[in-house]
Amino acid sequence: MLNISRTGQSLADMADQVRGVPARLIPYATATALTRCAKQAQTVELPQAMHKAFDNPTSYTLNALRIAPATKDKLSARVLVKTKAMTSGNAQESYLQPEVEGGQRGSKGMENALRYAGVLSAGQFVVPGAAAKLDANGNVKGADVRTILKALKNLKAVSATRSRSGKRLAKGRQLANDLFVGKPQGGNRSEGIWRREGKRLRPLFVFTNVAPTYRPRLDFAGVVQGVARKQFPAEFAKAVASMKSKGRW
Incomplete structure (x- = not known):
C-alpha cells in the first residue's frame, strides 16, 4: 500500500504559533488542517505531478488516490492509492507502485x-x-x-x-x-x-523472460510532504478561526 503520513508541528509549537487557543481545541484544529492538506495533495498537487511524470495519464490513473483523514486522537492524515480495481482492469496500486518506488512491475x-x-x-x-x-x-x-x-x-x-x-x-x-x-x-x-x-x-x-522494470518517476512522498510543509500553518490558522467564529471558543 502506498501511503504518506504527516503529523505536523508539535502541539507546543502550534500553541506558540496561535496564542490564546484553548488546549482542548488544538487537536481538532490540527486534524482539520492535516486532512485539508491531504485533500489538496489528492485532488490538485499529485494529479499535476502525474501529468508531468507520465505521458497522457488516463482518468483512471488520475483518480487513483484517496485519503484517510486525521482525527483528534490520531493526528496523521494519509494519501493512499486505491488497492481494489474499479473496473476489469488492474488496481491502480499494482502499476503505480513501480512508478513511485521503481523496480519490477506486477x-x-x-x-x-x-x-x-x-x-x-x-x-x-x-x-x-x-x-x-x-x-x-x-x-x-x-x-x-x-x-x-x-x-x-x-x-x-x-x-x-x-x-x-x-x-x-x-x-x-x-x-x-x-x-x-x-x-x-x-x-x-x-x-x-x-x-x-x-x-x-x-x-x-x-x-x-525479462520482467519489465521501471525507474522512479513520481515523487509521491515529496509532493505530499511539500503540501504539508507549505500549507499546514495557514490551514491550522483557518481551522482555529472557523471554530472561533462558530462560538466553540
Missing part, C-alpha cells in the same frame, strides 16, 4: 489469464508488439485485450496454423480466426500472440 490481468490457460510460463511477461493498437494515452486498446481474453476461454490446441495458400506458417495454439499464440516458423521471431493480416503475421503481444 503481473497484469492478461498475463494471469494466459498463465491460467497454460500458454504463458510463470517466468514470462507480455509486452506490446508492432501490431498492437494504442489509444490516445499510449496504452493497448481495451478491445484488443478483451478479444484475447474472450478467445482464451475457447482456446483450441492445434498442431499448426496455415495461411490461405495452405503454406505452414507456425506451430502454436489458435486463439481466434485471425489470432494464434506461439512462435512463428521461419526467421528469428519471438513467441507471442500473433495476428494474421492477409498473408502476413504480425505480433500483437510478445512474450519475454
